[in-house]
Structure formats: C-alpha cells, structure tokens
Amino acid sequence: MPSLDVPPGRKRDASRDDDLCRAALELLAEVGFGRLTIDAVAARAGAGKATVYRRWPGKAELVVDALSRMKAAPDRVDTGSLRGDLVEFAGHLDSGDDPFQTSVTAGLVSSLVHDADLRAAFAERFIAPRKRILRTMFERAVARGEIPSRPDFGPLADVLPALAIHRMITTGLAPDSAFALTLIDQVVLPLAHHSVPARDTSTPTSGRTGFPS
Incomplete structure (x- = not known):
C-alpha cells in the first residue's frame, strides 16, 4: 500500500488536498463511484497519481474525506436543549x-450497498464522528435532566444517521431539513424520552430454555 507519509523536509501542500477532493467530488457526481x-x-486536479496516494490509500478514503469536507461535522453543538x-x-x-x-449523493449511494471498502470508509470517517457528537448531546441532555439515562446511547445515536442513509439508498435523495425535523420530532426525541427497562441478567432456571411451551 502506498505510504501516506510526507517525505522528510517537504511540507504537505494543503491546496493540493482541496484540489484533489474537489476533483473527486466532481467525478463522483459525473460518473459515480464505480x-x-x-x-x-x-488528471482532473492537474496532479500526479503518486500525489493522491501520498494522502489516501485508495479511492474510497479519498471520496469519503472529500464528502466530509463538503459536509463538515460541527465542532461543537450546545444550544442548551436536546x-x-x-x-x-x-x-x-x-x-x-x-x-x-x-449529484454527489446519487453518485455515492448505490455503491455503498455493493462496495465493502467504500462502506467501511464511510462508516469510519463520516458516520462515526457524527455518532460521537450525537452521543455527547444525549449525555448532556441527561445531565440537564431532560431525558432519562440509559446504559448505552449508541443505538439512539444510530437512528438519525441510519435513517438518513436509508433515505439516500432507497430514494437517491440527500436528507433535507423537513426530513430531519420529522425524524427528530417523531422518532429521535420520543425514543430519547422513553425510559429503558433494566435488562434481566438473572441466570435461567436449570432445565428451562426460556421459550414458551
């Protein structure tokens, strides 16, 4: 795999990153990921192929990083309410x-289903940082007394990204404000306010399967 390290004594040219990411998005919109x-x-960025491989190990990582630049995750969200x-x-x-x-969304969505490298890069580099932000929001809401605590906010943090991706894959449409507000008010907030019952960790009685007879 080509090295991502910048050779000693040479400063990485950040403008090249911008040019390459823009070229990747333009091509994604024009021809699709496949x-x-x-x-x-x-060629679109006027760079050598080695310049790309010094920054990204492959096209999946390049495309997802370019998408992350286009749709940057917020550094911090704290409005005082969930x-x-x-x-x-x-x-x-x-x-x-x-x-x-x-067009970028349309060029991406079909390949998310079929390309394992793209799916892995998208999950790690695009979805995971946003899920961390969501978990922090829920934890702050607990500290404010807005919602009950629960053992793990991971599943709740999955809801908004998962349904946004589902919309992209099934309709080819990127999530918009109306879609997001519907999810927030009708799905995410009701789930967040719902108390999670304690899990029964007791050992089943010997000889019983746990299934109804």
Whole structure:
C-alpha cells in the first residue's frame, strides 16, 4: 500500500488536498463511484497519481474525506436543549436545493450497498464522528435532566444517521431539513424520552430454555 507519509523536509501542500477532493467530488457526481478512478482524479486536479496516494490509500478514503469536507461535522453543538442541538446538527446534513450535492449523493449511494471498502470508509470517517457528537448531546441532555439515562446511547445515536442513509439508498435523495425535523420530532426525541427497562441478567432456571411451551 502506498505510504501516506510526507517525505522528510517537504511540507504537505494543503491546496493540493482541496484540489484533489474537489476533483473527486466532481467525478463522483459525473460518473459515480464505480467508474471513478485515481488516475481520473489526478488528471482532473492537474496532479500526479503518486500525489493522491501520498494522502489516501485508495479511492474510497479519498471520496469519503472529500464528502466530509463538503459536509463538515460541527465542532461543537450546545444550544442548551436536546431538540435545539439535534436541529442544529441536522442543519449540517442538509443539502438544500444544491444540484451538485444532489449529484454527489446519487453518485455515492448505490455503491455503498455493493462496495465493502467504500462502506467501511464511510462508516469510519463520516458516520462515526457524527455518532460521537450525537452521543455527547444525549449525555448532556441527561445531565440537564431532560431525558432519562440509559446504559448505552449508541443505538439512539444510530437512528438519525441510519435513517438518513436509508433515505439516500432507497430514494437517491440527500436528507433535507423537513426530513430531519420529522425524524427528530417523531422518532429521535420520543425514543430519547422513553425510559429503558433494566435488562434481566438473572441466570435461567436449570432445565428451562426460556421459550414458551
């Protein structure tokens, strides 16, 4: 695998990163992820292929990093209420009526189902940071007394990203404000306010299977 390290004594040119990411997004919008190549990205950006491989191990990581730049995760969201936090967070997912972002989404979604490398990079580099932000929101809401605590906020933090991805895959549409607000008010907040019963960890009686007879 090509090295991602910058050679000693040479400073990495951040402007090259911007050019390469923009080229990757343009090609993603034009031809889709499956037909996108590192050679084409390098040529579009006026760079050598080695320049790409010094920064990313492959096209999946390049495309996801480019997407993350286009839809940057908020550094911190703290409005003082859980709903306010969720609404502000969702605003960073909204593509509005931008036709370029819509085309980028269309170029990505079908390959998420079929390409394991893209799926892994998307989960690690795009979804995971946003889930950490969501978990922090829920934990702060517990500290404020807004919602009950629960053993693990991971499943709740999965809801908004998972349904946004489901919408992308099934309709080809990026999540917008109306979609996000519906999810927040009708799904995420009701779940957050619902108390989770303690899990029964007792040992079953010997000889019983736990299934009804």
